[in-house]
Amino acid sequence: MGELVAEVGCKSLTERQVVSVIYRILGTYCSQMYGLSSNGERAGRQNQNRHRIAMTTSTLLVFQNPLLPKPTRPAHSSIAGVQKGAASACIVCARSQDDDYHATIKALNSKGRFPRKSLGQHYMLNSEINDQLAAAAAVQEGDIVLEIGPGTGSLTNVLLNAGATVLAIEKDQHMVGLVRERFASIDQLKVLQEDFVKCHIRSHMLSLFERRKSSSGFAKVVANIPFNISTDVIKQLLPMGDIFSEVVLLLQEETALRLVEPSLRTSEYRPINIFVNFYSGQFCI
Numbered sequence: 001m002g003e004l005v006a007e008v009g010c011k012s013l014t015e016r017q018v019v020s021v022i023y024r025i026l027g028t029y030c031s032q033m034y035g036l037s038s039n040g041e042r043a044g045r046q047n048q049n050r051h052r053i054a055m056t057t058s059t060l061l062v063f064q065n066p067l068l069p070k071p072t073r074p075a076h077s078s079i080a081g082v083q084k085g086a087a088s089a090c091i092v093c094a095r096s097q098d099d100d101y102h103a104t105i106k107a108l109n110s111k112g113r114f115p116r117k118s119l120g121q122h123y124m125l126n127s128e129i130n131d132q133l134a135a136a137a138a139v140q141e142g143d144i145v146l147e148i149g150p151g152t153g154s155l156t157n158v159l160l161n162a163g164a165t166v167l168a169i170e171k172d173q174h175m176v177g178l179v180r181e182r183f184a185s186i187d188q189l190k191v192l193q194e195d196f197v198k199c200h201i202r203s204h205m206l207s208l209f210e211r212r213k214s215s216s217g218f219a220k221v222v223a224n225i226p227f228n229i230s231t232d233v234i235k236q237l238l239p240m241g242d243i244f245s246e247v248v249l250l251l252q253e254e255t256a257l258r259l260v261e262p263s264l265r266t267s268e269y270r271p272i273n274i275f276v277n278f279y280s281g282q283f284c285i
């Protein structure tokens with residue numbers, strides 16, 4: 001796939017508020033996730049051993065507002081595995097680091113929670129990948145960041161440590177409780193218990209802008225999203241170029257590739273591709 005860069009192409013400036021650009025597939029990562037083996041949810045509580053730690057392949061996709069400068073990543077935040085002009089997305093097995101791995105398992109165990117497939121719950125155990133998500137959006141002091149599905153808060157932690165104010169939308173009330181408890185003393189975080197697909201994200205963002213000044217005047221999205229709502233998330237976010245400067249999403253590899261690689265002549269071409277093509281352009285260098 002190589003590096004896809006921001007360009008407005010034939011879209012006119014009057015469309016500035018509705019155009020995003022898929023500018024990079026930053027990489028495909030093989031990471032450890034705590035989730036469900038097949039049939040896990042149906043098997044129910046007696047079969048809790050069906051919840052397992054597995055290697056999962058996910059792809060990091062970045063949508064960039066074309067009229068804003070590309071974010072410059074802090075020098076220390078190298079994106080492992082990203083090769084400029086590489087012929088295809090690259091696989092990186094991130095090193096496992098103790099903090100996210102143990103913190104996540106411990107947080108879930110402390111509440112007796114197990115991942116639910118219907119909520120797309122699979123928890124990131126590699127802290128390095130969370131760092132890379134934040135680095136891809138160049139999250140820094142003064143940023144406002146929307147996170148969809150904070151889960152146990154491992155990515156939230158990275159975003160807060162980078163100095164961002166975070167709005168986290170989580171559907172599962174147990175995870176809302178957990179993440180609120182974890183960051184109880186931090187006022188840079190607001191956690192809302194809502195279904196992202198149904199919530200009015202524009203009004204949430206506008207009211208956050210009223211209370212907090214974003215240094216750039218825009219917000220960013222950084223999220224390891226539940227795979228089952230990927231299409232809905234994209235549909236909500238892409239038309240919001242007046243709110244977001246970057247949208248950095250960790251997606252299932254097949255989903256990411258389906259979004260950016262479909263050809264009109266294949267059976268893979270779906271309504272979501274028409275949508276993505278309308279709201280974004282992609283240019284390879």
Ligand SMILES: C[S@@+](CC[C@H](N)C(=O)[O-])C[C@H]1O[C@@H](n2cnc3c(N)ncnc32)[C@H](O)[C@@H]1O
Nearest residue numbers: 119123124149150151170171172195196224226
């Ligand atoms: C893939 S997990 C990621 C959790 C965490 N960010 C991580 O990286 O470990 C997705 C999270 O999204 C939540 N979720 C699922 N459906 C949702 C929805 N419709 N709206 C908001 N959150 C949702 C799940 O409960 C879960 O916590």
